[in-house]
Amino acid sequence: MSLTQQTASRRPEYLGEPTLSRVMRRPRWILALLFALLVAAAFAWLGQWQMSNAIRSDAQQTVDTETLRPLAEVAAPAKGVTDAAAGMVVRVSGALVPGDTRVVAPRQNAGQTGAWVVGHLAVTGADAGSGGSEAGLAVAIGWAPSIEAAERAAARFEADPSFADRRDLEGRFMPPEGPVIPRADEDPQGVQAMVPAQLINAWQDFRGPAYSGYLVAHPVGDGGEMLERAGLDAIDSVPPAPAETVNWLNVFYAIEWIVFAGFAIFLWYRLARDAWEKEHESNRLEASEALGDPPPRET
Numbered sequence: 001m002s003l004t005q006q007t008a009s010r011r012p013e014y015l016g017e018p019t020l021s022r023v024m025r026r027p028r029w030i031l032a033l034l035f036a037l038l039v040a041a042a043f044a045w046l047g048q049w050q051m052s053n054a055i056r057s058d059a060q061q062t063v064d065t066e067t068l069r070p071l072a073e074v075a076a077p078a079k080g081v082t083d084a085a086a087g088m089v090v091r092v093s094g095a096l097v098p099g100d101t102r103v104v105a106p107r108q109n110a111g112q113t114g115a116w117v118v119g120h121l122a123v124t125g126a127d128a129g130s131g132g133s134e135a136g137l138a139v140a141i142g143w144a145p146s147i148e149a150a151e152r153a154a155a156r157f158e159a160d161p162s163f164a165d166r167r168d169l170e171g172r173f174m175p176p177e178g179p180v181i182p183r184a185d186e187d188p189q190g191v192q193a194m195v196p197a198q199l200i201n202a203w204q205d206f207r208g209p210a211y212s213g214y215l216v217a218h219p220v221g222d223g224g225e226m227l228e229r230a231g232l233d234a235i236d237s238v239p240p241a242p243a244e245t246v247n248w249l250n251v252f253y254a255i256e257w258i259v260f261a262g263f264a265i266f267l268w269y270r271l272a273r274d275a276w277e278k279e280h281e282s283n284r285l286e287a288s289e290a291l292g293d294p295p296p297r298e299t
Contacts, residue, residue: 019276020272036267036268039261043264050257066089071123074173075211077209079212081175081213087174089218091170092169093167094122096139097203102202104192115150116143120138120206121137121215141227141230150232160229169226171216174216176212179195216237
């Protein structure tokens, strides 16, 4: 037998006891794991709290849109619709202009697709602004389940003797929508979006100032009577949602807390493994010294 074989036969056969899993199941490491889980849970909660603050609604900065105001306090003819004015509930007085009623489609209402009947309200008085005695305002009168039904309702309403009577209307003042270009197979004269500038071009002999926004009429007072005569359904009038802002710094902090939570578990594992490796090496040294072998050199 060679010298190398004799030396190898004298060295202890170390099988790796205790195993890493056995070390991890010791009371001290179980307690350490519980502590690590508690720390990770705290970090995870902080991350969730930070994320909930990253996306917030600026409710404290939101203007009360549901208090009824005169239209003149919210907007003026020939001026854009500000963020503060968009969605305001307003009251306005005027008379519908015969021949200027149009159908806008498609329009959603209570989850169904149909069409709006939109009229030209000649606004007078203080709401007409200082530029003249009359201003134009597009008014969404009501909703019908189809374009054909909307066209019939518009014709029936314009034929009503009370169509051009002066009315006091209440509704939600909305900003203009973006224009929609009809497809090749659609009517090029059709109106698919609430764009007052497009409607104004279709109004007969209109040369005065006009509001850049439009009014969604509410079914109250003269507005309810107008709906009944036209045979239309009321249009959904939903308050605008508060503006949401994203705080990217809070998002970054939330990610940091999640990383810290994972690191707490990893640190426990690393410490337990270090203890296992240390015990493993100590056992090897003791076995080597018992046989008189020199301690194994680190490579």
